[in-house]
Amino acid sequence: MPAQEPVARPRRRDEAKIYFRRKLIDAAIEAIARHGLSGVSVSRLAEYSGLARGMVNLHFDRKDRLLHEVLKHLADAYRASWQEALSRAADEPAARLWALVEHDVARKAHDDSALIAWLAFRQEAITNPAYRPLCDTRESAFFGTVKSLCAALIKDGGYDIKVETAALGITFLLEGLWLDWSLDPQRYRPASGRVVCRTHLAAIFPRHFGKAARAADG
């Protein structure tokens, strides 16, 4: 767990409720990252959160629902994160697309637990349909954004490639990156991930990510 912030328990009821829910969600993320989804027991949540066992059922009714909230939390946080990165990028499709990629590539250097937990849900969604809507890459806002950026680039560059194909290629690459990273975070090097993605983009959108752009990137 990262440095335990010594935030005091709020006195007001509605604030306390939020406080406890958040503590349990954080504990769950940590537990998933360390022991996998099936390694999350109520006892372990109590241990990791420092709260009583009954809190899970009090605040989320069922362990099930807590996990669902955790997934929502992860999805929201991820979306907020890449949208924030997007908002800082220049207002051109190429720059914005690269901002998305760079955000993913770079983020793997920190933020371990959340990423691993996300992957755990991603896997669980295969057999547990309840998680699917929140996990399906193709349905996410991220994928939508990538698609619209690709569409803009294709229109602008006159490329002979379908939007769907371009967007899928990019997301496949990023997902492969996640998995590769997750198996051994120590081994992962942002630089090599970046080059792999850049090369791919240069291939499908040469006028936007071709040699000139690559030189600028180093």
Next chain:
Amino acid sequence: MPAQEPVARPRRRDEAKIYFRRKLIDAAIEAIARHGLSGVSVSRLAEYSGLARGMVNLHFDRKDRLLHEVLKHLADAYRASWQEALSRAADEPAARLWALVEHDVARKAHDDSALIAWLAFRQEAITNPAYRPLCDTRESAFFGTVKSLCAALIKDGGYDIKVETAALGITFLLEGLWLDWSLDPQRYRPASGRVVCRTHLAAIFPRHFGKAARAADG
């Protein structure tokens, strides 16, 4: 479960042993594919295999070891499969590399349970180090083959790209494909996966997979 082949139980002891072990391994693959790794209980294995509960411990000592054998089985089967595909390809690096990719792309149209089970182990390996050696893409024979084929292509085509980068890009793409497929096998279309990969290869190895080659592919 696929159609239950009515293979009679062998009478000879050594054959029966192999027969039952195989039955348990198949049952495990099926159970993993349906319920995830943590959904594999001895009772469920008994149910899926039609054998007694004690058989798991009799033939594999611990459930643990059965699962390890399942993973080995999956790894072996996958390796045998792509190697067979490789052996049928023309003796040129480009053709051979494409044979590998095509094998992966096409295989997702069948073979559901094995693939999903493999992904489950892949995920489990993140938190359970015991599975890691058999799951780490970078250490596999597959990745080694991809690397040596890339090396040959780079030498032949004089490309300005590191072997590692090229090989990683290809495997990331394929792994992304696996995940995308796994979440909804019905949705998956081999054709679109093929195009995504082809486009990528054309980008990094244009002299081998460029326009001319793409035209040939359709």
Next chain:
Amino acid sequence: MPAQEPVARPRRRDEAKIYFRRKLIDAAIEAIARHGLSGVSVSRLAEYSGLARGMVNLHFDRKDRLLHEVLKHLADAYRASWQEALSRAADEPAARLWALVEHDVARKAHDDSALIAWLAFRQEAITNPAYRPLCDTRESAFFGTVKSLCAALIKDGGYDIKVETAALGITFLLEGLWLDWSLDPQRYRPASGRVVCRTHLAAIFPRHFGKAARAADG
């Protein structure tokens, strides 16, 4: 089981904890007495105590530890019992030694389960070293007390016998008594056990337990 005292379950938590632990310990003693140490299963403990199966692990973590606590309980209760008997005796070594013997001889008329359970642990200690410290007669406070009383008598009477030998003889006799009693409690007669011990004491400490004393005893 002896008549189930209808003591209501305490409402206060700390009292309830003691109450349930005690109930389980009593159930264990009863189960050991009826079925032997290896006949104590969690199911049987639940049955005998009227509590849920999970209570064993809740209150003692492992069945193992419950049994250890049972042994401690038996040892404590036995010690308290003979010490109480000792405290009521006159302040002379002979009277005190006899009080100890009489306590053992007489107690076998009641208190069945505890005694049989104790013997079961005594036996188990032979192959399970964990029980040994609490079972070893020679290390017990009882043996120490017997020794010091013997020492006092030897000094007072000028007997030509080692303290260790005298004390061992007495404890051997008492242990033989226990075993003989345990095989058939119905057959056991305190009177005959008493005579056997008295005769022995008269032999090694004639000036304290000789004819005159024997006459007084009846």
Next chain:
Amino acid sequence: MPAQEPVARPRRRDEAKIYFRRKLIDAAIEAIARHGLSGVSVSRLAEYSGLARGMVNLHFDRKDRLLHEVLKHLADAYRASWQEALSRAADEPAARLWALVEHDVARKAHDDSALIAWLAFRQEAITNPAYRPLCDTRESAFFGTVKSLCAALIKDGGYDIKVETAALGITFLLEGLWLDWSLDPQRYRPASGRVVCRTHLAAIFPRHFGKAARAADG
């Protein structure tokens, strides 16, 4: 286990039967001595005997019955042993009684497994009535012999003691000795056991085991 005698398996069927039964009985004694009665599993018997698992049921039908045979074997061997010691003694009650005691006292220096196994059955007999007849000291030929020797001594010496009391005292002492020895065979010293018994005999039969006799013993 003591040095494994390399006796070849007999060819003749009836001899082979005896041979295997004996091997299983020896294995059982060893297993009981090491792991206690409840630690004797068919697997362990197979391991210790070097025979197949099915042999237990083939030769003894049930594990139960094998154990019963083991107890009979132990009882027979013990009886043969003390009777042999008795036959070597001089033809006087005192000498014969002492031969019995000495046999017991001295035997504890070797013969570990059989003694510990015997004690295990002795304990088990408390809760399992099936073992009782073969374990009950008071019913055994040994006790009968002790009683008749005591009777002879009482008649000869004109002692004022009941036969039963005298015989019980002696057997209690010896049983106490067994238990004390069993908890720590390393600690046991035959000499001290001998002195304890001698002192006791001198007390109840002074004319036969009094000072003069004691001096002779050292």
Next chain:
DNA sequence: GATGAATGAGCCTTCATTCAT
């Protein structure tokens, strides 16, 4: 006769949930 593969009952333990405190 001898073997060990196959069975299913029973073992201890962990678990999510309920609910009195």
Next chain:
DNA sequence: GATGAATGAAGGCTCATTCAT
């Protein structure tokens, strides 16, 4: 609201026994 004691279902494993080989 917050706690953790109590429950009983389900988990993996060991076992004695049966019986085909």
